[in-house]
Amino acid sequence: MADLTTDFLGIKSPNPFWLASAPPTDKEYNVRRAFEAGWGGVVWKTLGAEGPPVVNVNGPRYGVIYGADRRVMGINNIELITDRDLYTNLEEIKRVKADYPDRAVIVSIMVPCEEEAWKAILPLVEETGADGIELNFGCPHGMAERGMGSAVGQVPEYIEMVTRWCKQYYSKPVIVKLTPNITDIRKPAAAAMRGGADAVSLINTINSITSVNLDTMSPEPSIDGKGTHGGYCGPAVKPIAMSMVSEIARDPETHGLPISGIGGVTTWRDAAEYITMGCGNVQVCTAAMTYGFKIVQEMISGLSQWMDEKGHTSIQDFMGAAVPNTTDWQYLNLNYVAKAQINQDDCISCGRCYAACEDTSHQAIAMSEDRTFTVIDEECVACNLCVDVCPVEDCISMVALAPGTTDPRTGKVVEADYANWTTHPNNPSAQAAE
Amino acid sequence: MNSPFTPGIAAQRLDADALSENFADLHAPLTAHEAAVAADRCYFCHDAPCTTACPTDIDIPMFIRQIATDTPEAAAKTIFDMNILGGMCARVCPTEELCEQACVREMAEGKPVEIGRLQRFATDTVMEKGVMPFTRAEPTGKKVAVVGAGPAGLSCAHRLAMLGHDVTIYDAKDKAGGLNEFGIAAYKSTDDFAAKEVEWLCTIGGIEIKTGMALGAALKIDDLVGCFEAVFLSVGLGGVNALAIDGDDKDGVDDAVSFIEDLRQADDLAALPVGRNVVVIGGGMTAVDAAVQSKLLGADNVTIAYRRGRDAMSASRYEQDLAASSGVKLLFNVRPVEIHGNGTARAIELEYTETKGGSLVGTGEKIHLPADQVFRAIGQTLTTDGGLKLEGRKIAVSEAGRTSRSGVWAGGDCASGGDDLTVTAVAEGRDAAMDIHATLMEGA
């Protein structure tokens, strides 16, 4: 059976599934049960500086976006960092780590952007015996207004500076958690690297308003008639997070920087995908908040089954495997030609593909009197929209035209050679091949 | 070629096509698309009520999630962890009274998650590939005898073999499987599934099945206790209650279980004779199965005559509806008085009943129904008790399956407690195996 153990920055855990810094890791009671359920590690709910803890709202802190059947697709929250006493948290962390030496325990920290503040808290954290720290530069609400969280995360210079302090005053691995509320994720990642970060983790939550109550005219979640933007997470953010992860994994400056992937990991497959994008492990919050700690068992069984089927014996085997295949648009092969093909045996004649293609794509699906739907190769540009909207999995497939055959749409023979936009005759700045 | 209207008891009432259609899977297996849609409906409930309702405690939300995430193999492992006969149970469990009745979506919408069919989807995936997802532990050198190769015995044997013990199963019949092989309705276990399941289950290794060996005859319990470190009795209920009315001995009067057994073992269903007018006496699953299968074989009129009201019937409402929709007539509050006919059954005389002062009495009103064939389905009885202490009419056992004799465990239909269901037998076999293991390994 596949070996799921991971070694992330020298921190060992029995599997790559860590709980992200959030309510699931808010206290000893939760973390112990999470470990019993099988989680490989936790990033403890973000600690703040010594003194009176922050206070949370006493009304709803979450908003939600549903898929069909009230499936939770995205949650937004206006929760702050831990609202419990620093020392209570530290004592709990120490106890838990002592009892679970084989699991990863990382402490998330957010204190003001002053050297003294970091100098004060880091020895206390070091004392707990936790395996490392994660710097929360990501929280988009509440803390940013106080000059912490994403307010720091949006300024690469600050990230570099704080990271450097942490490397100076703390001996174990330092992970910098990045906010996605920024235009180019590579900048803060590079800054973290310059500051000496051992790894980056991403993403934290995305600025969002999930809905507006049309009776009270208040954004949700509404606190006494007023709402504010919160942080968005869950399955809906995964594509955004994966893209950001890929940017860091691909950029020559940050390539090779260890990454902990976060954002919408809900099943084993999501985790596998993040790992192929260069992540050494993944962190999970919303899935645990939606389904409970037990889901990790599906993640474990699914990942190990998939690895067995693919012949991967360790996480290392496929880590980053999709990075070389992630490229810029201009390098995609323009000589590759595909056509949609509908499997009539699987088709249930709903007509969704037709509506999509006829009204918004290339009028490449024909509908007969008896509701038979067929692709018109002369028109199909292989956009994939029909595949995406068809309710039956694998009913429509994309079939590549073999080199040498003629594309009925363009009348051109499909060429075997790779050719991209950089050399395309329509490209004004194309370099003529000499 | 005969027809449903051919008088008396006759074979070939229906042609081969009609028969194969009638005896096809009651619930067709789910396709991958159907399974994906069905699995999507599960809420992954906390401390799930469906699991609580499953006698074998299968982690239902987990296996459904594993199906939903494209790993039916992992789902099967989750099922087999608790219930090695999860394949058969997926086909025969009265889910409408167990997991699916408890499903929160039954409460919400009157439409539960299709747990049984999803379970079949997962288990079929693995069994069709011939994969046994467990391996044997290091051999312990301990030997255990299991008597009776039905679901209780098989489940016990598999668990013991997995734990490294050597198991010998003895069965009186010439084929293993118990009622899975001889009793379950044909349309629930098609394609020789019972035999295939036994074969698959034994691929764990360490299990030897000896058929044609009945306890009580050549095989004595004292010898078993002497030769093996532990003995598990899972002999089921081999006997059948008699009707104790006049005419019970006429030709055409038979035990429902024998009829079903013949049907399950028939190579050619068309060759199986069935009456034009069939009356089944009883109110359980056996009565329903005998009646429905008579109808499916081509009987013209089939009636289930049950002595109490509908609610008292042990066959579930679902089973009753299945019978009704197959064309079986359900007659309540009637009891048999006499079977008429000149050596051969021709009609049955029934008397209406009512409950008076807590006991069932006849009202005096009687009816006659034409009956070429009458099946008794009024309960099975214990035939082999191994000289053990009884509780009621079954072998008395503790929670862990211990009998009154040290070194002897029992489970399944022959043992006290639990419903007489395949899944209960599996649970009891598994639990006894764990207790046997703990006992054998004590101090080891």
Ligand SMILES: Cc1cc2nc3c(=O)[nH]c(=O)nc-3n(C[C@H](O)[C@H](O)[C@H](O)COP(=O)(O)OP(=O)(O)OC[C@H]3O[C@@H](n4cnc5c(N)ncnc54)[C@H](O)[C@@H]3O)c2cc1C
């Ligand atoms: C007609 C019918 C239909 C049913 N349908 C369903 C259904 O749809 N769903 C459901 O959940 N349950 C159903 N049941 C109940 C279910 O089949 C039983 O509860 C289950 O098979 C009990 O398992 P068991 O292992 O205890 O006994 P059995 O399955 O009865 O197995 C006992 C085994 O012991 C052997 N044996 C008996 N005496 C001796 C002896 N002296 N020496 C050696 N071997 C011996 C027998 O040959 C047999 O192989 C049905 C039962 C009947 C009769």
Ligand SMILES: Cc1cc2nc3c(=O)[nH]c(=O)nc-3n(C[C@H](O)[C@H](O)[C@H](O)COP(=O)(O)O)c2cc1C
């Ligand atoms: C209610 C809530 C509170 C959170 N609190 C923190 C926090 O204190 N520190 C932090 O670094 N991230 C926090 N996060 C962000 C998560 O750690 C994670 O980065 C994000 O939810 C994306 O992962 P997901 O899609 O698996 O939920 C919080 C998220 C939620 C939903």
Ligand code: SF4
């Ligand atoms: S989830 Fe629990 S704490 Fe939150 S609103 Fe509901 S009952 Fe209250």
Ligand code: SF4
């Ligand atoms: S969307 Fe899919 S199922 Fe519906 S008509 Fe098109 S091919 Fe058929």
Ligand code: SF4
């Ligand atoms: S009760 Fe129904 S919805 Fe809930 S876990 Fe069980 S099958 Fe799923």
